[in-house]
Amino acid sequence: MTDLKLYKTIDATSENCAGPIGELSSALNDAYVGEAVAIILGDDATRDDILVWAKRTGNEVVENTSEEGRHRLVLKKVK
Amino acid sequence: MKNVLVAGGGLGGTIVANRIAQKLSNEIENGEASVTVFDKSDMHFYQPGFLLVSMGAMEPQDTQIMERSVLDRRVKFLSGDSGSITKIDADNRSLTTADGKSHGYDQLVLSTGSHLQFDEIPGFAAGADTFFNLEKAKEMWQKVRSFEGGKIVVDTAMMPHKCPVAPLEITLMLDDYFRKKGIRDKVQIDYCYPVPGVFGIPNVNKMMTKIFAERGINVHSQFALASVDTSARKITSKEGESVDYDLLVSIPPHKGAQVIGDSGLGDRRNWVSTDKFTLLVKGHDDIHAMGDTTDIAISKAGSTADYESYVVSHNVAAEVAGTGGMKTYPGSVFCFIATGMDQATYIKFDYSHPPVPPTPSQVYWWSKLAYNKLYWSLHARTMI
Ligand SMILES: Cc1cc2nc3c(=O)[nH]c(=O)nc-3n(C[C@H](O)[C@H](O)[C@H](O)COP(=O)(O)OP(=O)(O)OC[C@H]3O[C@@H](n4cnc5c(N)ncnc54)[C@H](O)[C@@H]3O)c2cc1C
Numbered sequence: 001m002t003d004l005k006l007y008k009t010i011d012a013t014s015e016n017c018a019g020p021i022g023e024l025s026s027a028l029n030d031a032y033v034g035e036a037v038a039i040i041l042g043d044d045a046t047r048d049d050i051l052v053w054a055k056r057t058g059n060e061v062v063e064n065t066s067e068e069g070r071h072r073l074v075l076k077k078v079k
Numbered sequence: 080m081k082n083v084l085v086a087g088g089g090l091g092g093t094i095v096a097n098r099i100a101q102k103l104s105n106e107i108e109n110g111e112a113s114v115t116v117f118d119k120s121d122m123h124f125y126q127p128g129f130l131l132v133s134m135g136a137m138e139p140q141d142t143q144i145m146e147r148s149v150l151d152r153r154v155k156f157l158s159g160d161s162g163s164i165t166k167i168d169a170d171n172r173s174l175t176t177a178d179g180k181s182h183g184y185d186q187l188v189l190s191t192g193s194h195l196q197f198d199e200i201p202g203f204a205a206g207a208d209t210f211f212n213l214e215k216a217k218e219m220w221q222k223v224r225s226f227e228g229g230k231i232v233v234d235t236a237m238m239p240h241k242c243p244v245a246p247l248e249i250t251l252m253l254d255d256y257f258r259k260k261g262i263r264d265k266v267q268i269d270y271c272y273p274v275p276g277v278f279g280i281p282n283v284n285k286m287m288t289k290i291f292a293e294r295g296i297n298v299h300s301q302f303a304l305a306s307v308d309t310s311a312r313k314i315t316s317k318e319g320e321s322v323d324y325d326l327l328v329s330i331p332p333h334k335g336a337q338v339i340g341d342s343g344l345g346d347r348r349n350w351v352s353t354d355k356f357t358l359l360v361k362g363h364d365d366i367h368a369m370g371d372t373t374d375i376a377i378s379k380a381g382s383t384a385d386y387e388s389y390v391v392s393h394n395v396a397a398e399v400a401g402t403g404g405m406k407t408y409p410g411s412v413f414c415f416i417a418t419g420m421d422q423a424t425y426i427k428f429d430y431s432h433p434p435v436p437p438t439p440s441q442v443y444w445w446s447k448l449a450y451n452k453l454y455w456s457l458h459a460r461t462m463i
Pocket residue numbers: 086087088089090091092117118119120125126127128129130162163164165190191192193210211212241242245336337338369370371372379380381382383384413414415
């Protein structure tokens with residue numbers, strides 16, 4: 001993680017029309033290859049959806065941690 | 080004299096300036112405070128009306144009015160070169176306008192909105208129709224009314240965009256329009272969306288997915304638009320899928336205002352990093368951001384800007400009058416969702432309460448139209 005540049009951290013713990021994947025895909029669209037985007041989530045189902053989405057879109061999950069019911073995922077843009 | 084400057088006189092800037100002027104009426108009267116709105120244009124556009132214009136359900140001229148006429152008389156208004164902001168200098172608490180003048184502020188509100196990017200995706204400018212600005216909405220209505228059959232594709236290029244429910248609305252309105260015209264069997268409607276599902280909020284997605292299936296609308300998701308091929312009349316996604324079209328109704332990519340980027344106040348898409356509760360720009364205690372301008376993971380909608388205006392106007396007035404006591408924004412959003420040419424539902428939610436959309440009905444459609452009418456007379460003027 002030391003050399004990884006974090007482009008943005010998204011707080012997706014609240015309701016939002018684009019949905020967490022909408023916010024994440026938009027931030028990763030603007031990130032440069034090699035940079036990462038962190039997203040904070042409030043529930044397990046969304047975390048699982050994002051893990052599936054990351055695999056499908058080829059974004060690498062470099063961090064997957066949980067604290068006090070909140071999950072933090074860090075996705076690296078690889079292509 | 081304390082100067083409150085409001086950058087952008089669109090939906091958010093107008094409402095917040097009117098509210099601030101009401102709260103600071105004594106200070107303004109006594110010459111201790113002033114409120115000034117800056118906008119490039121002297122016209123105020125009611126953008127929600129563009130959706131209805133594109134389907135022939137509203138007259139174009141009813142979507143615009145002179146900005147001065149909706150501003151409180153105590154609010155100063157600068158437009159044209161005097162109102163076009165070219166640079167915001169947060170260190171020196173000032174902004175510069177296109178006429179070369181510099182304006183100092185004590186409190187600054189950023190409400191410069193979101194802006195359509197027609198040149199970001201190859202082929203998009205030439206091939207895509209849209210209802211996201213007035214000129215294009217008028218053109219789209221001419222194409223819709225003369226459409227005799229073929230493939231209509233409703234494509235959302237990327238997130239985020241203003242009025243997140245607009246792709247759902249235009250799809251269901253097109254479906255209903257051609258049903259009522261008696262030629263729905265000749266019209267194929269495809270819905271392409273850049274994230275899984277047809278909408279980002281789970282229970283709205285569930286409801287709309289069911290309605291789309293009942294109405295025979297084909298869903299392509301996830302479909303992140305990569306290019307528009309105008310000669311072959313097809314769009315291709317980053318995922319490698321292609322869809323043919325005869326009429327491409329699109330939601331263009333969006334960015335925050337150029338001046339935000341030029342002033343070093345935004346991210347790569349010119350969205351301003353904003354605290355989701357205080358609505359203060361992160362790292363600044365004298366710059367507030369609201370409406371489409373912010374990077375908050377919330378809907379870019381007029382109702383968002385309206386709800387936020389209560390918080391921002393209170394906090395600005397409290398700073399200027401020295402009364403203290405900050406309000407915070409609970410994430411309130413309210414949007415009608417048209418589900419046809421004479422029916423609608425709505426979503427109402429905040430940071431901690433998800434929306435539960437009611438069954439679509441004509442009552443909500445008439446409420447949506449009534450709201451549009453009341454906007455000029457009551458809402459923008461903050462009489463309600
Ligand atoms: C088709 C469509 C349908 C919609 N339907 C709905 C709906 O049903 N419900 C809903 O709640 N919302 C709806 N919206 C969204 C709503 O219109 C926007 O979210 C709202 O206008 C945002 O307000 P704002 O003040 O942030 O930005 P705007 O209203 O866009 O105002 C920004 C202003 O800033 C000015 N500006 C920008 N840069 C500068 C500069 N450098 N100097 C000076 N001035 C500048 C612009 O000229 C503009 O007047 C819809 C939008 C569209 C396009």
